[in-house]
Amino acid sequence: MSAVTDTDLTREARRERLFTRINKADGYFQVLGLSWLTPALKLAAGDNARGNLSEIWRLLGVPILAILVFLAGWATLAPQVQTSLGAIPGPVQVYEQAVNLHKDAQREADKAAAFAERQEVRNAKLIAEGKEDRVKWREYTGAPTYYQQIWTSLQTVFFGFMIATVIAVPLGIACGLSPTINAAMNPIIQIFKPVSPLAWLPIVTMVVSAVYVTNDGMFSKSFLNSAITVTLCSLWPTLINTALGVSSIDKDLINVGKVLKLDTRTKITKLVLPSALPLIFTGLRLSLGVGWMVLIAAEMLAQNPGLGKFVWDEFQNGSSQSLAKIMVAVLTIGMIGYLLDRLMYALQTMFTFSAQR
Amino acid sequence: MTAASFALLATAAPAEMLDVEKDELTFGFIKLTDMAPLAVAYELGYFEDEGLFVTLEPQANWKVLLDRTIDGELDGAHMLAGQPLAATIGYGTEAHIVTPFSMDLNGNGITVSNEIWEEMKGNIEHDADGKPIHPISASAMAPIVERYKDEGKPFNMGMVFPVSTHNYELRYWLAAGGLHPGFYSADNTSGQIDADVLLSVTPPPQMPATLEAGTILGYCVGEPWNQQAVFKGIGVPVITDYQIWKNNPEKVFGLTKAFTEENPNTTLALTKALIRAAIWLDENDNANRPEAVEILSRSEYVGADYDVIAASMTGTFEFEKGDVRDIPDFNVFFRYNATYPYYSDAIWYLTQMRRWGQITEDKPDEWYAEVAQSVYLPETYLEAARLLVDEGLANEADFPWDSDGYKEATAAFIDGVEYDGRAPNAYLNKFEIGLKTGG
Numbered sequence: 001m002s003a004v005t006d007t008d009l010t011r012e013a014r015r016e017r018l019f020t021r022i023n024k025a026d027g028y029f030q031v032l033g034l035s036w037l038t039p040a041l042k043l044a045a046g047d048n049a050r051g052n053l054s055e056i057w058r059l060l061g062v063p064i065l066a067i068l069v070f071l072a073g074w075a076t077l078a079p080q081v082q083t084s085l086g087a088i089p090g091p092v093q094v095y096e097q098a099v100n101l102h103k104d105a106q107r108e109a110d111k112a113a114a115f116a117e118r119q120e121v122r123n124a125k126l127i128a129e130g131k132e133d134r135v136k137w138r139e140y141t142g143a144p145t146y147y148q149q150i151w152t153s154l155q156t157v158f159f160g161f162m163i164a165t166v167i168a169v170p171l172g173i174a175c176g177l178s179p180t181i182n183a184a185m186n187p188i189i190q191i192f193k194p195v196s197p198l199a200w201l202p203i204v205t206m207v208v209s210a211v212y213v214t215n216d217g218m219f220s221k222s223f224l225n226s227a228i229t230v231t232l233c234s235l236w237p238t239l240i241n242t243a244l245g246v247s248s249i250d251k252d253l254i255n256v257g258k259v260l261k262l263d264t265r266t267k268i269t270k271l272v273l274p275s276a277l278p279l280i281f282t283g284l285r286l287s288l289g290v291g292w293m294v295l296i297a298a299e300m301l302a303q304n305p306g307l308g309k310f311v312w313d314e315f316q317n318g319s320s321q322s323l324a325k326i327m328v329a330v331l332t333i334g335m336i337g338y339l340l341d342r343l344m345y346a347l348q349t350m351f352t353f354s355a356q357r
Numbered sequence: 358m359t360a361a362s363f364a365l366l367a368t369a370a371p372a373e374m375l376d377v378e379k380d381e382l383t384f385g386f387i388k389l390t391d392m393a394p395l396a397v398a399y400e401l402g403y404f405e406d407e408g409l410f411v412t413l414e415p416q417a418n419w420k421v422l423l424d425r426t427i428d429g430e431l432d433g434a435h436m437l438a439g440q441p442l443a444a445t446i447g448y449g450t451e452a453h454i455v456t457p458f459s460m461d462l463n464g465n466g467i468t469v470s471n472e473i474w475e476e477m478k479g480n481i482e483h484d485a486d487g488k489p490i491h492p493i494s495a496s497a498m499a500p501i502v503e504r505y506k507d508e509g510k511p512f513n514m515g516m517v518f519p520v521s522t523h524n525y526e527l528r529y530w531l532a533a534g535g536l537h538p539g540f541y542s543a544d545n546t547s548g549q550i551d552a553d554v555l556l557s558v559t560p561p562p563q564m565p566a567t568l569e570a571g572t573i574l575g576y577c578v579g580e581p582w583n584q585q586a587v588f589k590g591i592g593v594p595v596i597t598d599y600q601i602w603k604n605n606p607e608k609v610f611g612l613t614k615a616f617t618e619e620n621p622n623t624t625l626a627l628t629k630a631l632i633r634a635a636i637w638l639d640e641n642d643n644a645n646r647p648e649a650v651e652i653l654s655r656s657e658y659v660g661a662d663y664d665v666i667a668a669s670m671t672g673t674f675e676f677e678k679g680d681v682r683d684i685p686d687f688n689v690f691f692r693y694n695a696t697y698p699y700y701s702d703a704i705w706y707l708t709q710m711r712r713w714g715q716i717t718e719d720k721p722d723e724w725y726a727e728v729a730q731s732v733y734l735p736e737t738y739l740e741a742a743r744l745l746v747d748e749g750l751a752n753e754a755d756f757p758w759d760s761d762g763y764k765e766a767t768a769a770f771i772d773g774v775e776y777d778g779r780a781p782n783a784y785l786n787k788f789e790i791g792l793k794t795g796g
Contacts, residue, residue, distance in 0.1 A: 084569055084589035104656070118405065134374075138381060141412040143657030209428045221430050303417055303425075313415055316388050316562035317660025318585060325656070 018045050031346045036060035089324035094331070097324040105145035112140040144305050150332065153306030156223055157295045157340075160230025161288055167231070168238035168287070169280065173272060175239070176246020185243075193236040197294040200232045201225065201301050225302040226295060234291035241283025245276030281348035288344055292337050307333055374408045375629075375744075378620040382409055382627070385416045385425060385434035388562050388659045389579040390670055391461045391608050392435045393649055394690060396658045398634035406633075407626035415657070418560040419518040426611060427452040433627065435460060436611035439520030439706045441732050446707075448520065448715055453614035457628045457737035459702065460608040460635075462695045464688035465523055465598040466583035466674070467530060469498070469575035470568055474593040474677070476501050488680055492600035492771055495534025502536055502553050515559040515567060515576035519548060522607055525709040526598045527556065527577035532790040533601075533772040540792065541714040548713065568592050579607070580688065581661045584668040587675050594676050596771075599684055603769035604693055606702035617734070628741035632696055633750060639691035646671050691755075698738055700762035701778025703729035708781045712791035719794050725781045735762050 022045065026038040036059035039052040071091050078088040089097075123135045144152070175182040208224050219227075249272060257267050273280075299308025311329050314322045386392040395413055398404050404411045414431070416422035423440055425431045427450060441454035469477065480497040481489045505512040516524040519541075528538040531554055539552025549555050559567045564582045567573050569591045576582075577598075586592035598605055610631060617624045637645055650670050654663040668675050672685040689695045704725045710716045739758065745751035766777035774787050782794040 084565065084591055115405075118402075134376075136380065136408075138410040141381070141410050143413070209424075221428070301417065303414070303421065305414075312417065313388075313660065314656065316415070316560075317656055318562060318565065319654070319656070319660055319662045319665075321656075322660070 015045070019047070027349070031342070031349050033342055083323070085318060085323050086320050089327060093324045094327045097321055098328045100321070101146040101325065101328060105147055108142050108145045111142055115140045115142075146310070146328075149306050149310050150336070152223075152304065153295060153299065153308070154336070156226050156299070156304060156306055157230055157288070157291050159223075160227035160295070161234055161291045163227070163231040164235045164287055164291065165238060165284060168235045168283070169242050172239045172242025172280070172283070173246050173268060173276075175243035176249075176276070177268075177272070182243060182247070189236060189239060192232075193240075195233075197229045197233050197297050198301070200229050201298055204228045204232070205302065220304075222302045222304040226298040226304040226306070226308075229298040229302070230291045230295050233294040234287040237286035237290060238280070238283035241279045241286070242276065245279025245283075246272055248279075249275045278348070278352045281344070281351060285341060285344035285348060288340050289337065292333075292340055296333060374406075375622045375626045377408050377623045377626050379432070379623050380408055380410055381412075382432040382623070383412045383414055383430070385414050385422045385431040386658075387419065387422060387435060387560075388415055388661075389435075389464075389608075390581055390653055390659055390666055391464045391579055391688060392658065393638055393653060393670075394460055394610075394631050394634040395435060396652050397637055397649060398630040400652050401634065401637065403630040403633045404627070407630050409623070409626055409630065411627075413657075419521065423454075424450060426454070427613060429613075432616060433610060433612040436609050437518055437521045437523075438606055438609050438702065439522065439525070439710070440518070441609060441611045442703055442706050442728065443520040443710065443715070445732050446716070446728060448710065453731070454611045455614050455617055455732055455734055456609040456611050456698055457617070457624060457734040457741070458610040458631050459606055459696050459698050460610055460631075460690070462604045462607055462689040462693065463597065463599040463686060464607050464669070465526060465577060465579045466594040467527060467575065467577045467596050467598075468564075468568070468583045468586045468592045468594045470571075470592050471590075473498065473501060473574050474595070477595070489677075491596070491682075493595045494771070495531045495536050497534070499535055506553070511555050512553070513555050513557060513573045515564055515573040515578070516556050517561050517564075517578055518558060519546070520706075520710065520715065522598070522605070522706075523577040523579070524548075524556065525706065525713075526601050526605070528709070528713060530577075530596060530601050530771065532788065533770075535790075537790055538713070541717075543717045548715075550714070565589060565591060580669040581659060581665045584665050584675060585661060587668075587678055588662075588665050590678065593678075594674070597674055597684060597687060599687055601771045603767075604686065604689065604695075606695075606699070606705075607688075609698065617737070624737060625741050625744070628737060629745055632738075632741060632745060635691040635696045636751060636755070639689065639695075643672055643685070694755075694757050694760075696738070697757055697760065698733040698735050699760075699764050699778075700726065700729035700733055700735070701764045703733050704778040704781050705776060708776075708784055711781075712785055712788060714792055719782070722780060722782055726779075729762075729778075733762070735760070 019042070022038060022041045025041070026035065029035050029037045036056055039055035039059065043049060043052040043056070075090040075092070078090040081088045119138065123137070126132070126135050171185070175185050205221075205225050208221055208228065212219075212221060212224060253271050253275065257271050262270065295306070296308040296311065298304070299306045300312040303309055307329055311326050314325045314329070384395060386395055399411055399413055416425065416431075416434070419437060419440065422431070422434050423436070423444065426434045426436075427444070436454070436456070438459070441456050443449050444452045444454045477493075477497045478489065480500060481493055484490050502512045514527065516527050518524065531538045537551055537553045538556055539548050539554070540550040541548045542550060557573070559573065559576065561578050561582050564576045564578045565585050568576060568586065569589070575592070575595075583594040583597075587594065598607075610627075612624065638649055647667070650663060650667045653659040653666050653670070654661060659666060669687050672683060672687065673681050674684045674687050675681045707716065707720075707725050707728060711720065739756065742751060742756045746753050746756070763778045766775055768775040770776070774784075776784055785791065786793045
């Protein structure tokens, strides 16, 4: 008898442990946007079927259904709008163009390979003729593929975002700590915050070409123009949230700091930063979102070879496939924006946890 | 010479690559079919044959393209013939731009919206088959412009850039039909002083969309944007620039003077590649055009549909839907010495800048010649051609070795006014509408 109770107990304990683990994993699932996995796992582990099924329905079924309804609505409504480039493309045409873009990328890869081969032959010939000094190895110079354009966009947005963060966080801390600095900065922030990237860009362009005169520097001008425009527009959420986070620190903590006679640096690193982190991250998350949104517009005008330029070029092409290709870009932009937001959310969760410990 | 010995000669003189100073180059272009020499030189490996590694980059508009060339982001670009001249004389952004290579002849058209066309049609004579008789004069549009004026509505038309061929061609056509396209002055650069028809700038690829939106009632632009209007059913081309001025010079390949001075061999090498591309485009009676159209229709180049580009590139041009006419010389890339940079072509553009007030004061004939000589580089062109002939890649007979840079005087204009590049001031005085010397 006792043996049976024993196994029952261990089974019970194991079950408990399993559920604890599932509940712990839930935190990660939420960060990844996969929260429906929790009830699914619980169900698999033999938890009450009804509650879990309704959870799964809410977390997984409803979104999928909504997407299906959206696709169906799109597919039926789109062909009814006739533009001069033909009907608005439906999901099928957009998918076809996504495949086409992938094929274009492969074609470019083939061409790049052919180029490498030709280069190989040419250089071998030069060596055979004893003209080693004229041997050159050069990168392939084809049109950028869709993937390269996405990559350029990502690099640009992160570069701009990085500069924005480096400026906004210290400035925000200063504003939060000192009411005087805050009073000084406030009108400036309020005036520049609502300015559109399209207004900044011409100014940025002129300044960059005046200041950044070298032509074989690390960055191309179009890259800098777009990145700096991103910086100017994505600065504000971080700045404001950091200031808010810092200024709303628990007064007791500040008092403790005073009692311990902490110097400013220790005060900032040990007291201010940890307690302001959640709001700083909220600011960063907003900033990255703004930056990504702004980037597309900036790239269109600055001719930085990313997704914005892709959209612009396709619009200029005006071929029968252009609209569908632009929609591929729209969806790509949306999905990457979503992933970036998730990434920031994950970072936020990570740091906020450690801040609370 | 037999074929065998010719082949032997070709192999006996191997392409000795020039020792280029700069081999990684970025060239800009606008999505127009006349960028073809660049796309062809790249795709057929002519740039590579010269040891050049070229990136071709579409630009948003002519202003961006020019500014990026001037500040060195682009090493060279497909330019409007007026751009190097205007930049050099300091109209707009000032910089010394030169050109060793003219890219093509003709290739533009004037399109009006469907409504305007319906009204115009009544003023145009038709032949026995019921087709309008060409060329159509702007005078057919005059009553409509008059009506717009009476109703107090502006009659707007689009062109692509203040110093573009299209601006001057549209103005030429309007003025030849008795309509005033407006003057520029030192302090009013709108170009709409005294205008019957108000002209404004729209980038080429946006022309059809702007016409469709009703912002403009017509436009003058390069291909494929006239044929695009026909395909989309939003407008009707009324005249091509070939009918306004037979074999008029169109785009040029522009580089900064500084670039050509620092990189003389690179300049020669890229001119060679471009000449080869031009030869290929016109070879055997346009036999390669379909292949060229396929290249151009790729989204990284012009990107419009194959059929739209083919409509003008393969020797025909569709006016009203269904009214397809043969214009074998609609765009010429090599024959008639299309690629040789003639001083007289440069001077024609300068005369038009003076005619409409972009050049604000009278200039002596010598000034015109000097500007042309500082911008157009026929010596570089001929040097490149000589190398190609020596390598067996081009025919001796195809180049005007002894030209002094001036074309014969010609009266092949829609209004029959004779142009002689040696006497620009006398030419200006022949026009009824436009600024005159001393006036």
